[in-house]
Amino acid sequence: MASPLFLLLLLLGPFISPGASQSSGNITLNSFITTADNSSWRSPFGDFAVGFLPLPSNSSFFLLAVWYPKLAGDATVVWTANRDNPVAANSTAVLTVNGNLCIRDPGGAEVWNAGITGASYAAVLDTGNFIVAVADGISLWESFGYSTDTILPTQTLGSGSKLVAKLADDDFGDGRFKMVVDDAGDLQFYLIAAPTGYQYTSYWSSNSNTSNLKLVFNLSGTIDLISPAGSVIATLTSATTKSTADYYHRGTLDPDGVFRHYVRPKTSTTVDGGWVTADFKPTDICQQLVSDVGSGACGFNSYCGDDQSGRVSCQCPDGYSFLDPNRTYRGCKPDFAAPVCSAGNMDDSGFRMVSMRNLDYPLCDYEHFNPMGEDDCQKECLNDCLCAMSVSDGGNNCWKKKLPLSNGRKGSFVSRIAFLKVGNGNNTLLEHHQSKNRKWLVPGSVILGCSVLLNFVCISAVMAVLHSRRRKQTQNRIVNCIPHLNLKSFTYKELEEATKGFGEVLGKGAFGTVYKGYLDPHRASAPAIAVKKLREHEPASEKEFINEVRSIVQTHHKNLVRLLGYCNEGAERILVYQYMSKGSLADYLFNSVRPAWNQRVEILFGIARGLRYLHDECGTQIIHCDIKPQNVLLDDEFVARISDFGLAKLLMAGQTRTMTEIRGTKGYVAPEWFKNTGISAKVDVYSFGVLVLEIVSCRRNVEKEMEDEKAVLTFWASDCYATGRIDLLVAGDVAAMMDIRRVERFVKLAMWCVQEEPGQRPTMAQVTLMLEGQVEIPAPPRP
Structure with a gap:
């Protein structure tokens, strides 16, 4: 059992010396602010503050942000550190001692860090720039270098810099629009696809074609494109009549895809003296944004127009309503039942056509008629069950369109008439079918009444068919009812094309094969994806599919591989993930070249944080059950991301142990799997302990070709620790040898993790504290 001292230390939280938060001036090392006391760091004149702000949609979570503290009732945010990873109450921001x-x-x-060391102080400047610098004033990091959706006076965006809009006014996550200073020397605005960030065709461009172009927000009140020689190539926006000495200025890429240059009097601190749009680009996004892929400026089936305040207004056409009135970008749905097709035709008595002038969805045509007048244009759509809308140009042209409708726009610039097929009032499609069925009720009863035996046979046959259908529907419903949270449902044909016939194999596992693919195989720059095709006709494969989708869709963490979509078509069960370009941790570790020690340490921390999230921070606890190097992938920056939740076992809230069949991989499996008892999250802790030793020593847990005392890493590491020869585990690794005290800490932690009794192992929350050196680790008993 663990010693009393060890248990006491595990209960201790991270120790931070109580350096008081500074209201202005330089921020000294070891200073911190928290979500609990509304503390903040201020610029010298108090125009900008850095601190935690609660999310507008959920006050239990916070962002570290820069905002204008003098503006009463208006916490206008100009920068956030953790926009896609808000933190819970009682979190802290720290300028650490290192x-x-x-x-x-x-x-x-640690949830986020600036990725630096050796700074002497931090400061919030009166420009709104939040900097971390060394003693001579040179900045090691600054918020101006990591813009979110806003640019401020004196700020410069160089080649490769970008702004990404918020998803909504009350949702600070990455949104649907991006502004980029590209390497070709142009400023480009893009519609992008969540959650991957895949960019569609540009909807606005500076067409400057000047290498090393910069976007500069001048103190004069202009935002200019500047050449390397310093000349102004073009002006993006201008508000020169409002002096930056008397007015606050900011340029923000708003959630509707429009970049707006805002001004506000510094002397007015009331809500009435609010932000005013001085200039904006593009001048009319409803006309300028037309994308052959994606929904357009607004969501599918909706259309784009301006409201009275000059903001983009997304609206639903007659007969449609928003999927979510608070998130209009998600589009619209029909308020009537869809027609039932029979040989491509339909009975039109359940539907009618309504007209809307100056409305069009220009890229949804599937048929074009000429010559054809307006009346025939309506009839063609009404009698076609595939048709959702027809559009006439008022002359001889007619286009038929089907759902989903995209790139909708309405305005005087649209010289067309749209005819929408909608439900026919109270005479709904359901009632129409019921009335048809009632016509068959009497003769059907007479026929069935002719024979009791015939009745029995018919009823039995009907029940058998219904039972068979119900079983199939239930199987499909298990997966289809899972909340998708931006998941894309792919067809099998789409994935077959994306992977070029499932040609390039990335890896194989017990439940299927992973292939490399591309979201758009016809574009050279299309993002890569990993497509996991589960084996067919295996009950375990169906079970894995359900577990994996349900598990991953509830998770969002930088150290977890993100699920992008799935295919549930017939017998096919396929999952689509982010592609991790650096491969698996196994490929990285067990190579002829030993990876750098510091990089291995960061990978170890990342795995620990990802597991802690799964165990303690999800709405429902998730046990991975198969932690091993092959299931840890590395992205472009070598950030560790835990993958393969196919063996995950969900624990419902309130449970701590669950019975299940033996899972996992030999060498990483905790002893309790082989005892007829329940298992808990401590099985992942055991596997993590083995992984720690592998990362430290850069060798596999079991090496049969080695001498007996070294063949099993956990046994050999225990011997090395007991004899005071931990250095043998990192022999030849100069960087690790120079950091031998941390090596010792990691090995001691691993020994606690692989204890035979689950109760002696720490939790992953405790593991992260011990990894970071925030609590001491006493000598472990021999496992």
Whole structure:
């Protein structure tokens, strides 16, 4: 059992010396602010503040942000550190003693950091720039270098810099639009696809074609495109009549895809003296944004127009309503039952056509008629069950369109008439079918009444068919009812094309094969994806599919591989993930070239944080059950991301142990799997302990060709620790040898993790504290 000292230390939270938060001036090392006391760091004149702000949609979660503290009732945010990873109450932002800026959650785990060391101080400047610098004033990091959706006076965006709009006014996550200073020397605005960030065709461009172009927000009140020689190539926006000395200025890429240059008097601190749009680009996004892929400026089936305030207004056509009135970008749905097709035709008595002038969805045509007048144009759509809308140009042209409708736009610039097929009032499609069925009720009863035997046979046959259908529907419903949270439902044909016939194999596992593919195989720059095709006709494969989709769709963490979509077509069960370009941790570790020690340490921390999230921070606890190097993938920056939740076992809230069949991989499986008892999240802790030793030593847990005392890594590491020869585990690794005290800490932690009794193992929350050195680790008993 663990010693009393060890248990006491595990209960200690991360220790931070109580340096008081500074209201202005330089921020010294070891200073911190928290979500609990509304503390903040201020610029010298108090125009800008850095601190935690609650999410407008959920006040239990917070963003570390820069905002204008003098504006009463208006916390206009100009920068956030953790826009896609808000933290819970009692989190802290710390300028650490080693000179790094980081955010820590209530348990002390690091959520975000600036990626620097050796800074002497931090400061919030009166420009709104939040900097971390060394003693001579040179910045090691600054918020101006990591813009979110806003640019401020004196700020410059160089080649490769970007702004990404918020998803909505009350949702700070990455949105649907991006502004980029590209390498070709143009400023481009793009519609992008969540959650991958895949960009569609540009909807606005500066067409400057000047290498090393810069976007500069001048103190004069203009935002200019500047050449390397310093000349102004073009002006994006201008508000020169409003001096930056008397007015606050900001340029923001708003959630509707429009970049607006806002001004506001500094002397007016009331809500009435609010932000005013001085200039904007593009001048009419409803006309300029037409994308052959994606929904357009607004969501599918909706259309784009301006409201009275000059903002983009997304509206639903007659007979349609928003999927979510608070998230209009998600589009519209029909308020009537869809027609039932029979040989491509339909009975039109359940539907009618309504006309809307100056409305069009220009890229949804599937048939074009000429010559054809307006009346015939309506009839063609009404009698075609595939048709959702027809459009006439008022002359001889007619186009038929089907759902989903995209790139909708309405305005005087649209010289067309749209005819929408909608439900026919109270005479709904359902009632129409019921009345038809009632006509057959009497003769059907007479026929059935002719024979009791015939009745029995018919009823039995009907029940058998219904039972068979119900079983199939239930199987499909298990997957189809899962909340998708931006998941894309792919067809099998789409994935077959994306993977070029499932040609390039990335890896194989017990439940299927992973292939490399591309979201758009016809574009050279299309993002790569990993397509996991589960084996057919295996009950375990169906079970894995359901578990994996349900598990991953509920998770969002930088150290987890993100699920992008799925295919559930017939017998096919396919999952689509982000592609991790650096492969698996196994490929990285067990190579002829030993990876750098510091990089291995960061990977270890990332795996620990990802597991802690799965165990303690999900709405429903998730046990991975198969933690091993092959199931840890590395992205472009070598950030560790846990993958393969196919063996995950969900624990419902309130449970701590669950009975299940033996899972996992030999060498990483905890002892309790082989005892007829329940298992808990401590099985992942055991596997993590083995992984720690593999990362430290860069060798596999079992090496049969080695001498007996070294063949099993966990046994050999225990012997090395017991004899005071931990250095043998990192022999030849100069960087690790120079950091031998941390190596010792990692090995001691691993020994606790692989204890035979689950109760002696720490939790992943405790593991992260011990990894980071925030609690001491006593000598472990021999496992």
